[in-house]
Amino acid sequence: MKLSLIAALGAATLVTSRTIKTTNHVAMERLMDMKVSSREKLRNDGYFAAGKWKSTKKVQACTDGKAGEYSCNGVDLQAFMSHQDMGSKTKEGNDIWGWTSEDGREFGAIGQTDGTAFVEVIADGQIKYLGRLPTQTEDSIWRDMKVVDGYCYIGSEAPGHGLQVFDLRKLLTVTKPTVFDITTDLTAWFEGFGSSHNIVSHEEANMIYAVGTARSTSCKGGLFMVDVSDPANPTSPGCASEDGYVHDAQCVIYKGPDTQYNGKEVCFNYNEDTLTIVDMTDKSAPKQISTTPYEGSSYTHQGWIVDPENMAYLLLDDELDEKDGTGEAANGHTTTYIFDVSSLAKPKYTGLYQSPVKSIDHNQYIIDGISYQANYGSGLRIVDVSSVAQDPTGKGFKEVGFFDCHPEDDAAGGEVEFFGSWSVYPYFKSGGEKFGTELLETGISSKGLTFTVAFPGTKFIFPNARKRRSSVFRRAVINQWFDIASVEDPSYRRDTQVQGLAESAEHVRSIITRELETIPRENIVLGGLSQGCAMSLAILLSLEFPLGGYFGMSGWLPFRDDIVDVVAPIKEEDDPFADDEADGESLEPPLMARTDKLDDAGSLVPWGR
Known part of the structure; x- marks a missing residue:
């Protein structure tokens, strides 16, 4: 393993192939046997020996195609932490996922043979180890985790493991590495199934789907449904198993060209040798829409929709086509298959993309037309797929960046083997720091000044709004401080705003309270843009004490018609500037302040008109 949060390394295991036999799915049995054999060889060769992989905080920029010893293009190595330093006794890892807290802190959940490690990615790109949750039963190569509303759901191929439910908010107050208890520190332990191969999350529906549970349930390895509306009491509405074993899936609230399914919950399943699409809207009676084979298939593994706003195309990766030399993948180069799914009943294979190097593909996720692929020995590959429509x-697909985490096979142009990167989590936005950095470094003032130049010595905090269902955007789950029913008229159906305003105000007030421990309140300035402006105004009016200042841009005051009485003509004793005013000077409410007056006082504000 060479990348801690970008790529998670597969590893050997104490579980033997004998314990994972399945009578119904020969393809999966064969694949797992191959991977167990590969991992055992790596272990015997000392690949996971104590001290072999050294953690480092040294940033290694990608220069002239190298970041230290690693081949790269446009991707720097910010930090590396070994599984040994993340508390694993086996020193072996597997899958990976991430979570961003409401105040913008970023955390990684790192799958290991003997449990799950938790780390925080701090502001400078370094990694801080926080602790780990041991496996619920036995060790296993395979462990998978996904996050819904701050809860991490962890499954494993370990017999009897079930689903661990861990509240990631516990990490917010960790002061030293902690080994969490598999009984007292879990929100719940769901035992409705024993082993599982992958965990699929659908946050909009409050659902977890465990796949590959054939060895411990009657679900045939299909979509084993777990309703997590109440994380402390997960329940199972049923199973979708018409096409048998599902290796992985992506479930969405459909909004695409096949309009008869708009608004319905649709799962795109990767079912060993087919792309299988299922309507999951009625949990008691899921409906299989289609099952589509393709030429060259060897083991249909995983895939992702290219454009979540259109859902006309998806990319599919096959884990064994390079290994078996089937179809176009016979040359060993990582092969990605393209499907037109504008008709869910009749998906069409339309083409493929091949990597410039040889390697097995494993997992990919697509954001804004960029596919982030974890391809075993060739590591992280970043491919521009925006031309698909x-x-x-x-x-027209083009590789635009990469970080090769296994330099040992570079001279041969890559190797078709099961070592290297298992997965990638590309969804961090640096907890607002990415936005914050761009905002702070943009010279948008009329005098050409950036915030950091205009306000030297200032600490800027950009908290994240939590995810909420949006009335405006068809009930989609988006980051927003509170819900609004109309963009044109923010005061329309104000009842939808109350809960979010209250929750978000409490959250931001807690940040202000924390800052007050070290900073005088007269030195704290509150502000916001758009909905953030509205949110910060509501907070400002709810505080029991004054702050040093406020700024707002492109916003409005929530419930302004209801507070006329509150902002009646102020009394002199309420005027914070009364002591500085000359006798007989007219009393003006603060809202009458003008930019020219602020300019006279030395504030640079023309850009804010």
Whole structure:
């Protein structure tokens, strides 16, 4: 393993192939046997020996195609932490996922053979180890985790493991590495199934789907449903198993060209040798829409929709086509298959993309037309796939960056083996720091000044709004301080705003309270943009004490019609500037302040008009 949060390394295991036999799915049995054999060889060769991998905080920029010993293009190595330093006795890892807290802190959940490690990615890109949750039963190569509303749901191929439910908010107050208890520190332990291969999350529906549970349930390895609306009491509405074993899936509230399914919950399943699409809206009676094979398939592994706003195309990766030399993948180069799914009943294979190097593909996730692929020995590959709508053959796809985490096979142009990167989590936005950095470094003032130049010595905090269902955007789950029913008229159906305003105000007030421990209140300035402006105004009016200042841009005052009485003509004793005013000077409410007056006082504000 060479990347802690970008890529998670597969590892050997104490579980033997004998314990994972399945009578119904020969393809999966064969794949797992191959991977167990590969991992055992790595262990015997000392790949996971104590001290072999050294953690480092040294940033290694990608220069002239190298970041230290690693081949790269446009991707720097910010930090590396070994599984040994993340508390694993086996020193072996597997999958990975992430979570961003409401105040913008970023955390990683790192799958290991003997449990799950938790780390925080801090502001400078370094990694801080926080602790770990041991496996619920036995060790296993395979462990998978996903996050819904701050709860981490962890499954494993370990017999009897079930689903661990861990509240990631526990990490917010950790002061030293902690080994969490598998009984007292879990929100719940769901035992509705024993082992599982992957965990699929659908946050909009409050659902977890465990796949690959064939060895411990009657679900045939299909979509084993777990309703997590109440994380402390998960329940199972049923199973979707018509096409048998599901290796992985992506479930969405559909909004695409096949309009008859708009608004319905649809799962795109990767079912060993087919792309299988299922309508999951009615949990008691899921409906299989289609099952589509493709030429060259060897083991249909995982895939992702290219554009979540259109859902006309998806990319699919096959884990064994390079290994078996089937179809176009016979040359060993990582092969990604393209499907037109504008008709859910009749998906069409339209083309493929091949990596410039040889390697097995494993997992990929797509954001804004960029596919982030974890491809075993060739590591993280970043591919621009935004041309798919114009040319669905894939001829316009282009690799735009990579970080090769296994330099040992570089000289041979890559190797088709099961070592290297298992997965990638590309969804961090640096907890507002990315936005904050861009805002702070943009010279948008009329005098050409950035915030950091205009306000030297100032600490800027950009908290994240939590995810909420949006009335405006068809009940989609987005980051917003509170819900609004109309963009044109923010006062429309104000009842939808109350809960979010209250929750968000409490959250931001807690940040202010924390800052007050070291900073005088007269030195704290509150502000916001758009909905953040509205939110900060509501907070400002709810505080029991004054702050040093306020600024707002492109916003409005929530419930302004209801507070006329509150902002009646102020009394002199309420005027914070009364002591500085000359006798007989007219009393003006603060809201009458003008930019020219602020300019006279030395504030640079023309850009804020």
